[in-house]
Amino acid sequence: MNSELMDRVKKSPLPTHVALIMDGNGRWARARGLPRTEGHRQGALAAERIVRFVGQERLFPYLTLFAFSTENWSRPPEEVSLLFDLLEGFVREKGRELVESGVRLRVLGDIRALPKGLQKVIEEYEAKTEGNLGLTLAVALNFGGRWAVLQGVRRAMALAERRLLTPEDLHEEDFRKLLPTWDIPDPDLIVRTGGEQRLSNFFLWESAYAELYFTPTLWPDFTEQGLLAALADFQGRRRNFGRVTP
Ligand code: IPE
Ligand code: IPE
Ligand code: MG
Numbered sequence: 299m300n301s302e303l304m305d306r307v308k309k310s311p312l313p314t315h316v317a318l319i320m321d322g323n324g325r326w327a328r329a330r331g332l333p334r335t336e337g338h339r340q341g342a343l344a345a346e347r348i349v350r351f352v353g354q355e356r357l358f359p360y361l362t363l364f365a366f367s368t369e370n371w372s373r374p375p376e377e378v379s380l381l382f383d384l385l386e387g388f389v390r391e392k393g394r395e396l397v398e399s400g401v402r403l404r405v406l407g408d409i410r411a412l413p414k415g416l417q418k419v420i421e422e423y424e425a426k427t428e429g430n431l432g433l434t435l436a437v438a439l440n441f442g443g444r445w446a447v448l449q450g451v452r453r454a455m456a457l458a459e460r461r462l463l464t465p466e467d468l469h470e471e472d473f474r475k476l477l478p479t480w481d482i483p484d485p486d487l488i489v490r491t492g493g494e495q496r497l498s499n500f501f502l503w504e505s506a507y508a509e510l511y512f513t514p515t516l517w518p519d520f521t522e523q524g525l526l527a528a529l530a531d532f533q534g535r536r537r538n539f540g541r542v543t544p
Contacts, residue, residue: 303526307357310533313486315360316352316525317438317508319500320345322492322516329516335380340518342384346392351522353399353433357529360434360482362406364500368442382416385439389419396423400432406478407441436482443502450476450503479504487532489525491517509535 320341327337345363352361366381389403396403405420412420420439453476457463463472474480484504488497493514497505511528513520536543 300523300526303523303530304355307526307529307533312358312529313532314358315362315483315485315487316358316529317362317364317485317488317501318348319364319488319490319492319498320517320520321490321494321498323518325492326516326518334377337516337518338377338381338384342388344518344520345388347522348520348525349392349401349433349435350395351525353401353435356433357525360436360485362436362438362482362485362501364438364441366407366439366441367499368408368440368445369499379413382413385437386413386416386419389416389423393419393423393426396435397426397430400430401427402430402432402434403427404434404436404482405439406436406446406482407439408445409440411440434482436479438500441478442499443497443505444499446478446501447503449478450474474503477503484508487511487528489513489528491515491520491524507537507539509537 323337323341324334325337326340327334330336345365349361349363352358365385370381371378395401403420403423405424409417409420450473454463454468454473457476458465479501484506485501485508488501488505488508489511490496491513493512493516495510495512501508509532511531513524513528515524
C-alpha cells in the first residue's frame with residue numbers, strides 16, 4: 299500500500315458514491331491460458347479486497363459493484379450459472395463480515411429472475427444489514443440502466459392510474475424517488491476496468507453528472523492502489539454542473 303497516495307487522497311474532498319464496472323475477468327483468464335471461469339473466481343476475490351478496503355478506511359459511504367447486467371444472460375449458460383454461484387458464495391461467506399463491520403447490503407436489479415438460493419441469501423443479508431450505518435454496498439445484479447428507468451416509468455403509471463400523480467406533477471426529483479436507486483445518491487465517480495470506454499447499460503439516469511474513469515487494468519488485477527489512483531484523478535477534475543466556474 300502506497301501510504302503517501304493514501305494520505306494525499308484523504309486530504310482532498312472525496313466522492314460520496316463510487317461505482318465500479320468490474321470488467322476484464324475473461325481476458326485475464328485467457329492471457330493465462332485458463333478458462334474464463336477462473337477469471338471470475340479471481341474477480342470475486344478482487345471484489346472482496348476492494349469492499350474490505352473501502353469499509354475499513356471509510357473512504358466514502360456508498361460503493362456500487364456492477365456484477366451482472368441484463369445483457370449478460372446472453373453468455374453461455376455454464377458461465378452464467380458459475381457467476382451466480384460465485385455471487386451466492388460472496389454474499390453467504392461475506393455476509394457475517396458485512397453484518398459485523400456495519401456494511402448495509404443493497405441489491406439493485408430484478409432478483410426474481412435469479413436462482414432461488416441466491417435470492418434467499420440476498421433477502422437474508424439485506425434484512426440483516428438493513429439498520430447498519432457504515433458503508434452502503436450496492437450490488438447491481440441482473441441490472442440494466444434501461445430496466446431501472448422503465449421501473450420508474452411503471453411506478454409512475456401505476457400512481458397515475460390510482461389518481462395519485464398527474465403528468466404535470468412528475469418532476470425530476472419525484473421521478474428519481476421511483477427508481478430502484480431511490481435511496482442512493484447519484485454516483486460521483488464511475489470507474490471501469492478492462493479498458494473499454496462505455497457504460498454497457500449501467501446507471502443511465504444516475505450517471506448524468508458522474509465523472510468517468512477508465513483503466514486498462516483487468517478487474518482481477520485491480521487493487522486498493524488502483525482505486526486510490528482513480529480517486530486522486532477524480533480529485534483533480536473540475537465539476538461544473540453546467541455553471542461557469544472561475
Ligand atoms: C466482467 O468480466 C464480469 C462480468 C461481466 C460478469 P468479463 O467476463 O466481461 O471479462 P472480459 O470483458 O470478457 O475480459
Ligand atoms: C459490463 O461488462 C457488465 C459488468 C461488468 C457486469 P460486459 O463485459 O458485459 O460489457 P460489454 O459486453 O463489453 O459491453
Ligand atoms: Mg467484458
